Amino acid sequence: MMSQPIKNSLGIFPKSWSEEHAGRIPGNIPIWVGILSELTEFGIFFAAYFIAKFYYPEIFAQGPQSLHTSLGVTNTIVLLSSSYFMAKAMSFIRINNKIKCERYLWLALSCGVLYLIIKTWEFHWNTLQGFSANTNEFFTVYYYMTFNHFIHVGWASCAILWVIFRLRRGAYSSAEHSGLEALAVYWHMIDLMWILIFPLLYVLR
Amino acid sequence: MKHSIKLEYYLAALIVITLLNTFLGEKFSSTTLVSILIALTVTYKGFIVIDHFMELKGANKNLRFLMRLYFVIFPSLIIVSAFY
Numbered sequence: 001m002m003s004q005p006i007k008n009s010l011g012i013f014p015k016s017w018s019e020e021h022a023g024r025i026p027g028n029i030p031i032w033v034g035i036l037s038e039l040t041e042f043g044i045f046f047a048a049y050f051i052a053k054f055y056y057p058e059i060f061a062q063g064p065q066s067l068h069t070s071l072g073v074t075n076t077i078v079l080l081s082s083s084y085f086m087a088k089a090m091s092f093i094r095i096n097n098k099i100k101c102e103r104y105l106w107l108a109l110s111c112g113v114l115y116l117i118i119k120t121w122e123f124h125w126n127t128l129q130g131f132s133a134n135t136n137e138f139f140t141v142y143y144y145m146t147f148n149h150f151i152h153v154g155w156a157s158c159a160i161l162w163v164i165f166r167l168r169r170g171a172y173s174s175a176e177h178s179g180l181e182a183l184a185v186y187w188h189m190i191d192l193m194w195i196l197i198f199p200l201l202y203v204l205r
Numbered sequence: 206m207k208h209s210i211k212l213e214y215y216l217a218a219l220i221v222i223t224l225l226n227t228f229l230g231e232k233f234s235s236t237t238l239v240s241i242l243i244a245l246t247v248t249y250k251g252f253i254v255i256d257h258f259m260e261l262k263g264a265n266k267n268l269r270f271l272m273r274l275y276f277v278i279f280p281s282l283i284i285v286s287a288f289y
Contacts, residue, residue: 022267026261026265043279046279050286054289083258084215087257087258196251203230203243
């Protein structure tokens with residue numbers, strides 16, 4: 001039996017979902033299985049938020065006022081910038097400019113690390129203010145969501161390092177860069193989750 | 206590098222919307238209109254990232270549909286929650 005490319009080897013989707021019928025799949029199918037699983041996981045977090053807010057509207061109206069909004073805004077801008085750098089890295093690998101691709105990957109990684117530092121400082125600041133996951137229902141949901149997101153940024157930052165290593169070893173080119181693209185779409189998914197988390201926890205009263 | 210210039214434009218738009226959302230939340234707390242505005246801008250931000258950073262515009266239409274649907278469902282719940 002002939003070996004098939006990975007994009008065609010997972011017969012778990014209907015034919016209408018194939019690249020021939022529905023269009024190109026950025027990255028590869030396994031990363032999209034992962035992304036859709038992560039979206040489901042975060043979807044459960046968001047559902048928990050709305051259910052808790054329904055039962056404790058006053059606590060959820062007060063909650064965002066207890067947080068360090070400036071740190072939340074800064075982290076949002078940092079993550080949006082990281083997504084931009086990742087998109088730029090993709091645009092440069094497509095024209096086989098590996099030097100600029102690597103440069104933008106380092107910038108994306110720097111944003112990821114900066115996010116982790118700011119978030120760690122924010123958790124520390126919360127502790128100094130006397131807030132913890134047990135303070136009230138808002139903070140339980142806050143830590144549940146943000147710590148989970150923190151972990152995702154952490155391991156995706158490690159994945160950027162791995163991709164930089166692979167890029168240096170010549171694994172990616174303008175002709176073949178599906179691994180790099182898989183990381184890029186995953187990174188954008190993490191950014192998308194923060195786009196939803198930020199208004200829920202820091203803005204809406 | 207037309208695509209690249211567009212990316213800069215979208216990044217600027219995303220940052221401006223983020224700052225605007227924060228300003229709305231800080232200055233006009235607890236109004237239904239503010240929640241609706243924030244929900245709409247969250248949807249818009251999501252669509253920009255999905256279409257232009259994730260590059261799903263012109264890619265697999267089912268994946269794009271699912272991603273965009275996510276950014277319709279949860280911002281809609283923001284609007285619903287404004288009426289609690």
